[in-house]
Amino acid sequence: MPSNTLLIAKREYLERVRTKSFLVTTMLIPLLMGGGILFSVVKSRHSKAASHIAVVAADTDLALALQDELEHGKDSAMQVDVISPPTGNTRQAVVDETAEKQIDGFLWIDMDKGKPKATYTSISSADISTTQAIESSLRRAIVREGMKRKGVDAGEIKLMMAPVELETETIKNGEISKSDTMTAFFGAYVLFFLMYMAVMLHGMNVARSIIEEKTSRVFEVMLATVRPQEMMTGKLLGVGAVGLTQIGIWVLAALGLSAAPMASAAGAGAIHISFSAGQIIAFIGYFVMGFLLYSGMAAAIGAMVNSEQELQQFNMVIALPMAACMFVLVPVISDPNSPFSRIISLVPTCTPLIMYLRIAISNPPWYDIAASVVILLATIYGVLWLTARIYRVGILMYGKRPTLPEILKWLKYS
Amino acid sequence: MSIVQLEHVRKVYDKKVAVEDLSFSIEPGTMFGLLGPNGSGKTSSIRMMVGITMPDSGVVRLFGEPFKRDALKRVAYLPEERGLYKKMKVIDQLVFLGQLRGLDEATALKRSHEWCERLQITEAIPKKTEELSKGMQQKIQFISTLLHEPELIIMDEPFSGLDPVNATLLIDTMLELRNEGRAILFSTHRMDQVEKMCDAICLISRGRPVLSGTMREVKSRYPRNRVQMTFEGDAGFLRDPAVEEARLYNGSAEIRLKDEAAAQQVLAQAVNGGTRITRFEVMEPTLEEIFIQEVGAGGNVDA
Numbered sequence: 001m002p003s004n005t006l007l008i009a010k011r012e013y014l015e016r017v018r019t020k021s022f023l024v025t026t027m028l029i030p031l032l033m034g035g036g037i038l039f040s041v042v043k044s045r046h047s048k049a050a051s052h053i054a055v056v057a058a059d060t061d062l063a064l065a066l067q068d069e070l071e072h073g074k075d076s077a078m079q080v081d082v083i084s085p086p087t088g089n090t091r092q093a094v095v096d097e098t099a100e101k102q103i104d105g106f107l108w109i110d111m112d113k114g115k116p117k118a119t120y121t122s123i124s125s126a127d128i129s130t131t132q133a134i135e136s137s138l139r140r141a142i143v144r145e146g147m148k149r150k151g152v153d154a155g156e157i158k159l160m161m162a163p164v165e166l167e168t169e170t171i172k173n174g175e176i177s178k179s180d181t182m183t184a185f186f187g188a189y190v191l192f193f194l195m196y197m198a199v200m201l202h203g204m205n206v207a208r209s210i211i212e213e214k215t216s217r218v219f220e221v222m223l224a225t226v227r228p229q230e231m232m233t234g235k236l237l238g239v240g241a242v243g244l245t246q247i248g249i250w251v252l253a254a255l256g257l258s259a260a261p262m263a264s265a266a267g268a269g270a271i272h273i274s275f276s277a278g279q280i281i282a283f284i285g286y287f288v289m290g291f292l293l294y295s296g297m298a299a300a301i302g303a304m305v306n307s308e309q310e311l312q313q314f315n316m317v318i319a320l321p322m323a324a325c326m327f328v329l330v331p332v333i334s335d336p337n338s339p340f341s342r343i344i345s346l347v348p349t350c351t352p353l354i355m356y357l358r359i360a361i362s363n364p365p366w367y368d369i370a371a372s373v374v375i376l377l378a379t380i381y382g383v384l385w386l387t388a389r390i391y392r393v394g395i396l397m398y399g400k401r402p403t404l405p406e407i408l409k410w411l412k413y414s
Numbered sequence: 415m416s417i418v419q420l421e422h423v424r425k426v427y428d429k430k431v432a433v434e435d436l437s438f439s440i441e442p443g444t445m446f447g448l449l450g451p452n453g454s455g456k457t458s459s460i461r462m463m464v465g466i467t468m469p470d471s472g473v474v475r476l477f478g479e480p481f482k483r484d485a486l487k488r489v490a491y492l493p494e495e496r497g498l499y500k501k502m503k504v505i506d507q508l509v510f511l512g513q514l515r516g517l518d519e520a521t522a523l524k525r526s527h528e529w530c531e532r533l534q535i536t537e538a539i540p541k542k543t544e545e546l547s548k549g550m551q552q553k554i555q556f557i558s559t560l561l562h563e564p565e566l567i568i569m570d571e572p573f574s575g576l577d578p579v580n581a582t583l584l585i586d587t588m589l590e591l592r593n594e595g596r597a598i599l600f601s602t603h604r605m606d607q608v609e610k611m612c613d614a615i616c617l618i619s620r621g622r623p624v625l626s627g628t629m630r631e632v633k634s635r636y637p638r639n640r641v642q643m644t645f646e647g648d649a650g651f652l653r654d655p656a657v658e659e660a661r662l663y664n665g666s667a668e669i670r671l672k673d674e675a676a677a678q679q680v681l682a683q684a685v686n687g688g689t690r691i692t693r694f695e696v697m698e699p700t701l702e703e704i705f706i707q708e709v710g711a712g713g714n715v716d717a
Contacts, residue, residue, distance in 0.1 A: 224464045
């Protein structure tokens, strides 16, 4: 009776789209997500190490060259005091200054058979950006001083030490186009998180809606006219359509934003987001599959428990596989076509997010995509088959939560 | 043609036998009461009639044919556990449930308004269900089951939780529907309502039918051996050997006779003894007494 399924889907859809929470999540999620990511990207690009340190060295030229690098370098803007050469009580003085927090730390450089040996002493042990800045600046200062001593012309040294800009290009469909890795990465990142939120949100909505019908006892009324499968299918379709609507709004907004001239202004001048058609198709396709997989699992949980509170305890079942995708995010982004990334993208619970990400930031081979879709669809079929059985029995059970052997017995009823 | 016919139906949950060898049939235009103490199998029986569960053995026939889901389009079911979508508007809810039962939107809308007028709850139409009182929600639920003009109406404990005014309104509506020729089955454990309303009953206890038939048939199986009388004067006639038990109140007595036929004899003796009798009524047993007698005789009643 597909008409019943459609009626149920329509009700579910209209009731959800009309709520305030739909409006709020549709507006807030991309704003928070995009804003947060934009902030962290922009911040990390423009952030420079800004500690106040003392440099102690016997070699005054080296110390001054290092001071120049640290104060005006590519990625550092520190305040540097130079003490050169040190006297007998210098060490005690800088230690005291550091302990009293007048300076963040001090760098002690000794010359050992013409090779400098540097030690950075500070009060914080994990200031990664400062130590990295010191390390690279020190190397450049040593090279510069070395060349100066060999009589190389100062202008030539400057030219040689100038930072190199790397431009990137991508070949897509036989055409070479200039690409901004940062932009591609940013766009993929935003959509990755949007998909994560959408799958999670709407998956849990399916479970919540089942529990609502269970606690309000609507099931009994419904089941006298409708089959359980029709109810479940209708619900998945309805909630899924809400998710698609939401994502549709986001995609349209993103397209509008990337077309508008103000986008570049909003993106702090350098960030301009663009999405290719293929990326959007992949996004929608993997969202639909991800939604079916996770909402199928959520529906089974919803049918087994009796209240929202009980549902909270089982959130993990859905949240954990999702969180696993976040843990592998960094290795996949840094090398989207490594064997690790390929295997992870074929694990069904990770496929929607990770495979989408690989498509967005690289060009994975077509058989990888095909394999991921086949495996994912097979898994979805299996999950929905199991869920339909649990659902049919579970929705009429009130009170006690079923034990595992009982659930196995439900699967046998047919 | 019987509207509903159950033949030797049996249903077992795990190891508990919920219904055993249950048979009865309901004719068109009949008010049928399914009686029994709590946990006796009333709801289990009803669920098999509307296809929520299937009998393990035996046959359920609706409209003369073995159970088919299609037949449910002609059936109304009001479950004991009432449920409506809380956040939905009343009218949307009624139209939705009407459409699920095969009505088109316009018809569902029209009939919803008609019924809301009939049950005097037009003011609830634009509200959300959760804003309504319990009694109003019950009426909405009741309407939602009747929108598709079913030929068979099945109600599980329809009176539980209703105040007397609404219960009377419901009874009147049910009687009207019966007079329109529909068959109505309802379960209850309140005998006073059954006695007034039902044309036929089936009494079940611990899953088994104990009594079944038209109200007349059932009552005729029990002797008319109870007498209520009001009198002045000597009460010596109560010592007649035909009197099994007598309770004497101030100027009146309730008598149980050993034999139905002994009533005239007792009356004659009282008159002969000079007692002034203002009332002497031979009564049939009430359904409640039959219920207690039958269910109580079977041992403990599951609470």
